[in-house]
Amino acid sequence: MVRTGVEICGAGYCYRTLIGSGLLEKFGQYTGKYLRGKTCAIISDTNVARLLASRVKESFTSAGFKPTLITLPAGEKSKTLRQVATICEQMTAAGLDRQSFVVGLGGGVIGDLSGFVAAIYHRGIPHVQIPTTLLAMVDSSIGGKTGVNTRDGKNLLGAVHQPSLVIDDVEILKTLPPREFNQGFAEIIKHAIIADAKLFVKLQSWDTRASPKLQELVRRNIKIKSKIIASDEYDRTGKRAVLNFGHTVGHAIERAGNYRKLLHGEALSLGIVAACAISLKRAGLSSKQRDAAVNLLERFELPTCLPKNFPRNKIVSALKFDKKFESGKIRFVVTPKIGAAYLTDTITLDDIREAVSDL
Numbered sequence: 427m428v429r430t431g432v433e434i435c436g437a438g439y440c441y442r443t444l445i446g447s448g449l450l451e452k453f454g455q456y457t458g459k460y461l462r463g464k465t466c467a468i469i470s471d472t473n474v475a476r477l478l479a480s481r482v483k484e485s486f487t488s489a490g491f492k493p494t495l496i497t498l499p500a501g502e503k504s505k506t507l508r509q510v511a512t513i514c515e516q517m518t519a520a521g522l523d524r525q526s527f528v529v530g531l532g533g534g535v536i537g538d539l540s541g542f543v544a545a546i547y548h549r550g551i552p553h554v555q556i557p558t559t560l561l562a563m564v565d566s567s568i569g570g571k572t573g574v575n576t577r578d579g580k581n582l583l584g585a586v587h588q589p590s591l592v593i594d595d596v597e598i599l600k601t602l603p604p605r606e607f608n609q610g611f612a613e614i615i616k617h618a619i620i621a622d623a624k625l626f627v628k629l630q631s632w633d634t635r636a637s638p639k640l641q642e643l644v645r646r647n648i649k650i651k652s653k654i655i656a657s658d659e660y661d662r663t664g665k666r667a668v669l670n671f672g673h674t675v676g677h678a679i680e681r682a683g684n685y686r687k688l689l690h691g692e693a694l695s696l697g698i699v700a701a702c703a704i705s706l707k708r709a710g711l712s713s714k715q716r717d718a719a720v721n722l723l724e725r726f727e728l729p730t731c732l733p734k735n736f737p738r739n740k741i742v743s744a745l746k747f748d749k750k751f752e753s754g755k756i757r758f759v760v761t762p763k764i765g766a767a768y769l770t771d772t773i774t775l776d777d778i779r780e781a782v783s784d785l
């Protein structure tokens with residue numbers, strides 16, 4: 427049953443996110459309320475397809491759609507232009523046209539990839555997101571950023587293509603391995619630190635995977651992210667940039683570990699620790715609140731120190747690949763107190779170096 431939802435509107439678009447539990451059998455029916463096309467491609471990865479694809483396909487078929495299932499190997503390595511081309515060719519072979527739509531059934535990798543396919547197929551067709559990881563529900567399915575990686579780095583090619591509908595069924599998260607589940611909390615803790623002090627307090631006593639609480643958590647995080655995006659749709663004023671809190675160092679750590687050693691949320695956790703250390707020094711964050719943030723990350727079994735043997739020296743050199751280093755100037759997000767954040771250009775590379783060496 428859909429218990430709740432959020433309507434997300436911005437410049438020239440409006441879409442709904444439906445949030446509930448046990449929605450799977452009705453995915454097709456819900457989609458039918460928002461989309462007119464009859465043919466669609468359900469894009470998924472091997473892990474998710476094994477668990478869900480036949481039931482999801484059946485749900486679309488029984489709602490009168492003609493779905494074609496396209497499955498890719500699970501993992502970040504599938505997020506390539508080559509995969510995009512293969513998917514598009516399969517879609518053409520299946521007779522999909524300008525009236526068709528794409529359903530992304532999976533985590534953030536599938537969301538980014540299927541969204542990019544939807545953005546370019548026949549110059550753009552609708553995209554339905556069915557996120558299956560916590561990270562994808564609270565973060566990557568919202569905001570319309572889609573894309574793929576290249577040899578030179580992550581998300582270097584892409585398009586902004588808003589979904590037409592997002593369906594979050596928290597029941598699907600039951601099969602998510604604990605490490606994947608916990609990494610979603612890194613983005614949730616980030617949201618709490620930058621914008622919602624009450625959520626931060628709630629998380630301090632969080633001890634459940636129970637469905638109603640998870641639905642409320644997903645809803646709250648979608649609201650936080652979409653409100654921030656709406657306040658700065660084109661990323662011009664620095665307001666939207668606060669969503670990058672923890673990501674400057676987090677991305678550098680991911681890159682230094684060749685995207686293999688740590689999951690995105692785990693690298694972000696370390697990035698949050700570094701951003702809190704810098705905020706303590708430069709933005710007036712109290713040491714009590716810094717400690718509370720570190721403790722909260724640990725509560726969700728997220729790393730707060732670099733693993734032994736991690737190639738530390740590579741982290742600072744990886745920083746220069748960051749899109750936030752515009753013409754040599756560092757744009758860094760700090761928090762003066764939990765529940766608030768702002769973008770500044772007063773942080774130096776030495777500040778970052780010091781924070782990284784303390785990790």
Ligand SMILES: NC(=O)c1ccc[n+]([C@@H]2O[C@H](COP(=O)([O-])OP(=O)(O)OC[C@H]3O[C@@H](n4cnc5c(N)ncnc54)[C@H](O)[C@@H]3O)[C@@H](O)[C@H]2O)c1
Nearest residue numbers: 473474500501533534535536558559561566571598601602
């Ligand atoms: N577009 C955005 O705004 C945005 C924001 C954040 C992250 N991202 C992207 O998201 C990606 C990371 O997303 P992710 O962490 O969801 O990774 P993912 O899509 O690789 O999923 C993680 C793993 O969990 C498996 N899985 C997914 N759902 C499952 C389920 N219900 N049960 C069992 N296993 C399941 C997948 O097969 C995969 O092995 C990165 O590529 C990142 O760049 C995009």
Ligand SMILES: [Zn+2]
Nearest residue numbers: 613673690694
């Ligand atoms: Zn992130």
